[in-house]
Amino acid sequence: MSTSSRYPFTAIVGQDDLRLALLLNAVSPAVGGVLVRGEKGTAKSTAVRALAALLPPVRAVEGCRFSCDPAAPDPGCPDGPHPVDGPGGERPARMVELPVGASEDRLVGALDIERALAEGVKAFEPGLLADAHRGILYVDEVNLLHDHLIDLLLDAAAMGASYVEREGVSVRHAARFLLVGTMNPEEGELRPQLLDRFGLTVEVAASREPDQRVEVVRRRLAFEDGPAAFAGRWAGEEAELRERVAAARALLPQVRLGDGALRRIAAVCAAFEVDGMRGDLVMARTATALAAWAGRTGVAVEDVRRAALLALPHRRRRNPFDAPGLDEEKLDEVLRDAAADDPEDEPPTPPGGQAPEEPDGGGDDGPGPDGGGGGRPDPGDGAGDGAGGLPPQRTEDSGAPAPEDAPEALTGAEPGDSGGGTPRPASAEQQAVAAGEPFRTRVLSVPGLGAGAAGRRSRARTERGRTTGATRPEGALTTLHLTATVRAAAPHQRARGRSGRGLVVRRDDLRQATREGREGNLVLFVVDASGSMAARRRMGAVKGAVLSLLLDAYQRRDKVGLVTFRGRAAEVALPPTSSVDAAAARLQSLPTGGRTPLAAGLLKAHDVLRVERLRDATRRPLLVVVTDGRATGGPEPVALAARAARLHAAEATASVVVDCETGPVRLGLAGELARELRGTAATLDELRADALTGLVKDVTDHHRARRAA
DSSP: OOGGGSOOGGGOOSOHHHHHHHHHHHHOGGGOOEEEEEOSSSSHHHHHHHHGGGSOOEEEETTOTTOOOTTSOOTTOTTOOOOTTOOEEEEOOOEEEEOTTOOHHHHHOEEOHHHHHHHOOOOEEOOHHHHTTTSEEEEETGGGSOHHHHHHHHHHHHHTEEEEEETTEEEEEEOOOEEEEEEOGGGOOOOHHHHTTSSEEEEEOOOOOHHHHHHHHHHHHHHHHOHHHHHHHTHHHHHHHHHHHHHHHHHGGGOBOOHHHHHHHHHHHHHTTOOSSHHHHHHHHHHHHHHHHTTOSBOOHHHHHHHHHHHSGGGGOSSTTSOOOOOHHHHHHHHHHHHHHSOOOOOOOOTTSOOOOOOOOOOOOOOOTTSSOSOOOOTTTOOSSTTTOSOOOOOOOTTSOOOOOSOOOOBOSSOTTSOOOOOOBOOGGGSOOOOOOOOOBOOOOOSSOBOOSEEEEEEEEESSSEEEEEEOOSSSOOSBOHHHHHHHHGGGTTTTTOOSSSOOOOGGGOOEEEEEEEEOOEEEEEEEOSGGGOOHHHHHHHHHHHHHHHHHHHHTTOEEEEEEEETTEEEEEEEEESOHHHHHHHHHTOOOOSOOOHHHHHHHHHHHHHHHHHHOTTSOEEEEEEEOOOOOSSSSHHHHHHHHHHHHHHTTOEEEEEEOOOSSSOOOHHHHHHHHHTSEEEETGGGBTTTOSSHHHHHHHHHHHHHHO
């Protein structure tokens, strides 16, 4: 992408935290990258792509595919060895994008196994990690990448090198890059272990201030009308910001991180119960970069505070239901306590020994080149907040009337099972009931062998896992089955004129290893929210069980969906998604009451699964029906529910009925529903990991018996 066709970084309106986090990584790549979380359409990708133009140019050895520095070439470079201070050229820093559907070979590179076996040479085709060396590696929708690709990516970012191992042949090359990932939390979360590997995290959202939104639209339309002309109008600001990044990089080695600042960092990480030491290290590097960005040689208290807000929120998530963020009042209290325990550091001074100028508070900027306000950053003067040197984030007009916060009164369209249709205020049983305490569940899996997306639930053919056989490769060979390849080549050695010790191998001899691992499934919850489920203790236990299953689905990398039924109809409370925290939020606010349209719930689930099969035919579904089995309302409700269940059975949908019936007298209706579904039933108590001893076997036996019949 040419500079003239890239949206200028300084033309971005607002998003101060995002811009600052990116600039800090440009100043100090050791910070460890940025994870940008936010809703769609918030300039996440625009800001990342614009950052590349601000990075200093790169000097690289001529002809080296791995961008070795002529002054200090990598001694292990596959294209080396290179002489020190050899010939080199200058090129702009690259920004390499990793697509969501990329393969492992595309990311780390590929070895030519055929040449390695037949000729004994390391023929290596570099991947995206090599292209991104000394530049930016940008991963859009990083939460949708396969876990093993994220592991490889973050390992390379942490070690500064990439290793490719294939059948005893290995290649290593340098891979130091600025890692930036963007994601929409509504589409699923990263595991906490992976979140911790990103240095900083930023939450972005669209401004609610009309004037700022107007300026965003005005600038974007001006850019689309003439990218080159628009970029030219911001060329001066871009040049100033580029010079400031270079100056901060040069100043960084002179910044002193005193004992007082280190103690504050340690106190903050301990107070917020941050696991491990990576948070402390990232905070220290970020605070140092903030000082250099502000033109100071000492780290101030405000640098530590700002570093905590950028480096710690994502490190405090223990499960997908924890809200990200940091309690700023607690942070200030910890910093005050740390300051009282330790003597104050000497005030930081900029190079030259003069005291730093106080920021002017950063009011609204004057009109930009598009004719409106909009907060154009002045990268040279450091106005705004003292730590970041960016203009303050615009806030909504404090005089605007606040929206009403009072919840709407729930009305019972179907008040109980009496048949009356007059709406009335909701009773206590119709209000949303808090979920019970989650617990660890036993694994519910889909029988058979699938071929869906990698995960941790059901058996499937995958690219990773235990080797189960060999086959001829279709397309490029990715995993060699060495024994099968030797067996295929051995009978032809005399005909091929073999004369030495080496084996003469041709492409037709190569065999691809077939492997079996685990896949993620679509777990569709169908939850009965009718009046028969409305008792508070009972519904709280039901929600706690579903919450536990949602947590299990998150850990096993499933997609989840939620269908609820009550009153006269069923609704899709949450379409299938990878965001289990969204499902948990819908579940917590689920009210109860009214009749029990069981058939409507099953039919709605059938429609959802039919559409999902068209979208992703390889992802197998698991239907989890949470009900006491009652069916009321309409003509022949029980017979209609049985017919709806048989629709799922006809399509061999794996199903589990969670029996919520309680009390000394039980009708066993949930068990009858499970038989119609050709699935299995389990009580709430049997869902617990220490009590569910035969459910998975029962599910498998049901489906095996059905196939045999």
